[in-house]
Amino acid sequence: MNIIKCEILQEYKIFDSIYSAEVKVEQGAFPNEVGISLATNRLNSLVSYYVLSGKDRLFRLFYHSRHDSPFIELTFNYDQQLLIPTSFKKLLLFIDKSCLIESLALIRYLTTKSFNCYVYFMTEMDREDNKSLYFQDILGEQFSKISFSNDKINQILHSQEIGTRLFLLGKWSIVEDIEKVAKVIGFTDEEIDIHGVGEKIDHIFCAKCYQFSIKPDPLHDETTCSHCQIKLDVSNHFSKRLNAYLGYIHV
Structure with missing residues (x-):
């Protein structure tokens, strides 16, 4: 787990229960200039951040509810970071x-x-x-x-x-x-x-009736088409055109 410890230099309320804080990183490092993390001392407390000064290790955070401690600890998941494109008109x-x-x-x-x-x-x-x-x-x-x-x-x-x-x-x-x-x-x-x-609902495209069904638990490689009731083997191949996994007739 990647832990980042920050000292809160200034905190203020933006609106409703949303707060912002200017912080200095005391331990660890953010993976990107802008992204998403979680506060370790609050269950499911989402925190977003962006860099103010990389040289001075200053960042700005946004989160729900006021933070009582002068320090905040964060963790992040590389797979959930915001990857901002750099090449566009x-x-x-x-x-x-x-x-x-x-x-x-x-x-x-x-x-x-x-x-x-x-x-x-x-x-x-x-x-x-x-x-x-x-x-x-x-x-x-x-x-x-x-x-x-x-x-x-x-x-x-x-x-x-x-x-x-x-x-x-x-x-x-x-x-x-x-x-x-x-x-x-x-x-x-x-x-x-x-x-x-949130939760992503994946679908299966039936090779027999050409209809879509909801993909079962990832651990299950077989399912039944909800339309024609035929048994399907769930492929690992994802079709971007169909936005679904392919379901082949079970032999």
């Missing part, structure tokens, strides 16, 4: 409202760079709220609050120029729907970066 970020903590550090980090980026914050709230106002204050005309719909996403993506890259941050069901719309329009795998959160 324009970057569009679609952020689901459920990923507030993850998005705060990411957006703040991007404002420190000379990136041509635009942020779409997906929420069903029609009225202005403190979260969208916070983003609006930071990003100005580079920010829009939208309600999620395939028609709206289609309209936004169709108007983009060649060289635009997408970064999708949200629940798996939402980011996968946006990915499908983007690919129909013509975006390639290399132009779409996905960071899904």
